[in-house]
Amino acid sequence: MIIMVGNQNTRLLFDKSLDDILEKYPVLDLFKAAANSFVKQVSGTTQIWAASRDWFLESWGRDTFISLPGILLTTKRFSEAKAVIQNYAHYEKKGLIPNRIRPHNIEYNNADGSMWFIQAIKSYLNCTKDWDFVRQMRVTIKNIIDNYIQGTSYKRFGEEQKIKMDENDMLIITPPQATWMDAEPIKHIPITPRNGKAVEINALWYSNLRFLATIENHFNINGVKTKHYTSIADRVKIVYNEKFWNNHENTLYDVLDGDPHQGAIRPNMIIAVSHGGDLLPESRQISAFNSVLNDLLTPGGLRTLSPRDSNYIGEYNTNSPPEEKDLAYHQGTAWPWLMGSYCDALKRVRTYQGKNINCIKKEIGKTLTPLIRFCMESPFKSLPEVFSGNPPYFPGGTTSQAWSVSEILRVIVENNICELNNKHQEMN
DSSP states (O other), X not given: OEEOOSSTTOOEEOSSOXXXXXXXXXXXXXXXXXXXXXXXXXXXEEEEBSBSXXXXXXXXXXXXXXXXXXXXXXXTOHHHHHXXXXXXXXXXXXXXXXXXXXXTEEXXXXXXXXXXXXXXXXXXXXXXXXXXXXXXXXXXXXXHHHHHHHOEEEEETTEEEEEEEOTTTOOEEBOTTOSSOOOOSBTTBOSSOOOBEEHHHHHHHHHHHHXXXXXXXXXXXXXXXXXXXXXXXXXXXXXXXXXXXXXXXTEEOSEESSOSOTTOOOGXXXXXXXXXXXXXXXXXXXXXXXXXXXXXXXXXXXXXSOTTSTTOXXXXXXXXXXXXXXXXXXXXXXXXXXXXXXXXXHHXXXXXXXXXXXXXXXXXXXXXXXXXXXXXXXXXXXXOSEEOSSTTOOEESOSSBHHXXXXXXXXXXXXXXXXXXXXXXXXX
């Protein structure tokens, strides 16, 4: 079966295996070249731009730290990774990492950029074992955690947007439009406000608390404070399972105590599996993963809303006016970058289920095959920002998006997908 997607000879094809693609294209080399297109030297600093074509031709905080592991760590560009982290750390303010750094305007307008910043340092440490650099970043990490505990804010629309840990349950409360789902075609009316306690922010919060406690223990710093972070994390784990679990759907709520659309089946829950460590018991990780698999998985990425939802919009048209296309941006449109967390979760879940590691990696390769081939046959040799949630999955947004490329490259490298498939082909 062949399904045509998009124009300009750009297609998602289902009639070839990954072995066929690897035989025809230097997949790893082309993905690395695509990743390199986002790395820029600007005014003496290393930056990761959110895109390399069309728009978003600048460094965005959230995008930078989601993209950094795939673009700089899997390619072993460790000194550049450190430079990117250090540059943003310089602008940390009241625990907030800026969303954009411009010559005369430093924008602080999100709650998850700081969480992904810490995750990038964690990934850097896992790759390099460079504890000296982590020691340098310790103060910034601690500032972020402590400010989220005590409360911080940024100004938007003339009002303070507050971020704070709820002292009753230790979960993080965030304002409207503070997560990556931030489309707002009409001023002051976000499509997906997600105010309250967001599922992925609190999963990252838990992971980052554990990471900071590990850092403090490693350097034998302030045992009392270390126990404090650990006790908060212990409480978060208990409450997260009590409050976020949706027994009706046997999965996780998307947001609590705020946005009335809290039970929406969205892909943010996959981050609790991919990044949460032991946050959820194995049975719940499997259930949440299956919820994403059954409702949200497409060849081009994870849908941002289940088709079973009355608010679902399955078509995204880049050429439509913002007030029209932004309605679909996070209400059904599929995003390739989420496939990184999906594949990480797949690996965890299949391991719990007793699957052989080579079989797991083959499943990951098969899952990514349409996107890999899309990149190889795109005239831009890259991956777009989004795809429509419905067949035939038209591409949309920027034609070359950093976190789309970076997350697929990261999964390919970390799981030796190219080598595994080549060996399989040689055996046959």
